[in-house]
């Protein structure tokens with residue numbers, strides 16, 4: 001297991017994520033630009049990958065990003081996102097290892113809690129990883145998301 005590298009575009013990073021949802025391929029340049037963009041925010045995005053050594057391909061991936069709050073004495077929260085293990089490698093404790101490592105990063109960064117959203121089907125997996133169900137998820141999808149963030153500051 002190691003941190004995501006810029007060259008992981010060629011190690012099936014996106015195809016491993018396709019066990020989660022439909023993944024579109026942005027191309028290597030846009031992928032590299034997104035990688036660099038995350039790097040501009042130090043100590044914020046932590047993506048880990050598990051490499052299958054014989055093929056040098058990614059078989060597991062997961063991310064935790066660190067939210068700086070104004071509440072809780074300027075506390076921090078770790079948000080676990082996009083956990084995926086290649087179908088051929090599921091059931092071998094790779095998912096568990098990824099969650100353990102991401103939780104350790106979150107706690108090492110000083111987060112007072114680490115949270116995630118998941119389907120009901122995955123609750124038993126996260127319980128085995130030491131997580132417990134708390135509250136509910138709400139979502140509102142933007143049907144026409146902008147490619148670049150709007151520069152206009154909304155009036156509050």
Ligand SMILES: CC(=O)SCCNC(=O)CCNC(=O)[C@H](O)C(C)(C)COP(=O)(O)OP(=O)(O)OC[C@H]1O[C@@H](n2cnc3c(N)ncnc32)[C@H](O)[C@@H]1OP(=O)(O)O
Pocket residue numbers: 019020080081082083084085086089090091092093094095096097116117118119121122124125128
């Ligand atoms: C925040 C998010 O990203 S939520 C989305 C999570 N990702 C997905 O749903 C994508 C498709 N699924 C996967 O990629 C994987 O199956 C994962 C990530 C859910 C689990 O990873 P795996 O490597 O297969 O699981 P792992 O082998 O580490 O399982 C650990 C334990 O949880 C159990 N477990 C795993 N998945 C499930 C499940 N869906 N239901 C019940 N138990 C489960 C395993 O049996 C194992 O139990 P054991 O210790 O008693 O043997």
